[in-house]
Amino acid sequence: MNWLLVIIGAAVGAPLRYLTDRAVQVKHDTVFPWGTFAVNVTGCLILGLLTGAASAGNASSHLQLLIGTGLCGALTTYSTFSYETLRLTETGAGFYAAANVIASVTAGLGAAFAGVSLAQAVWS
Numbered sequence: 001m002n003w004l005l006v007i008i009g010a011a012v013g014a015p016l017r018y019l020t021d022r023a024v025q026v027k028h029d030t031v032f033p034w035g036t037f038a039v040n041v042t043g044c045l046i047l048g049l050l051t052g053a054a055s056a057g058n059a060s061s062h063l064q065l066l067i068g069t070g071l072c073g074a075l076t077t078y079s080t081f082s083y084e085t086l087r088l089t090e091t092g093a094g095f096y097a098a099a100n101v102i103a104s105v106t107a108g109l110g111a112a113f114a115g116v117s118l119a120q121a122v123w124s
Contacts, residue, residue, distance in 0.1 A: 002062075002065050005062055005065040005066040005069075005070060006065050006066070006069050006070040006073070007070065008066060008070060009065070009066040009067060009069065009070015009071035009072075009073070009074065010070045010071070010073060010074035011070075011074075012070075012071055012074075013070060013071040013072065013073065013074030013075035014074040014075075016039075016071075016074075016075055017039045017074060017075045017076070017077060020035065020038060020039050020042075021035030021036060021038070021039055022035065023035075024038045024039075030096075031088060031091070031093050031096055032088075032096050032099065032100065033080075033081075033084040033088075033100060036077060036080050036081055036084055037100070037103065037104055037107070039075055039076060039077065040076045040077065040078075040081060040104060040108055041104070041107045041108055041111045042075070042111070043072045043075045043076030044076070044107075044108040044109070044111040044112040044115070045111035045112070045114065045115045046067065046071070046072055046075075046115065047068055047072045047112060047115065048111060048112035048113060048114060048115020048116045048117075048118075048119070049115040049116075049118060049119045050063070050064060050067050050068050050072075050115075050119075051068075051112075051115070051116050051119070052115060052116040052117070052118065052119025052120045052123070053119045053123060055116075055119075055120070056119065056120060056123035056124060057123075058119075058123045081100070081104055084100065085097050085100050085101055088100060
């Protein structure tokens with residue numbers, strides 16, 4: 001049963017990642033990977049909310065598998081983040097590569113902490 005929850009979450013997360021990435025990237029005329037940045041930060045926020053809810057006892061292990069492992073696992077993408085950062089470096093866009101690393105890590109951690117804080121405020 002657990003594997004099925006992960007599969008269902010991933011079946012939603014993967015196309016959501018692709019569609020969101022394309023929708024965001026097409027609105028920005030720059031080499032900066034805004035689409036990947038958006039899905040990764042969104043995934044961090046969702047995972048933070050889920051973690052905060054779980055720590056307050058308001059998220060079952062099934063929900064954690066469905067949303068945390070399945071949805072967020074397929075929605076976020078460390079491999080694409082790494083590839084795009086490397087591609088930026090190789091094409092001479094070192095500033096964008098550094099900005100991608102700094103912004104992604106900072107915003108991702110900030111979103112995760114914000115999600116945990118929000119969930120704790122709601123369910124405390």
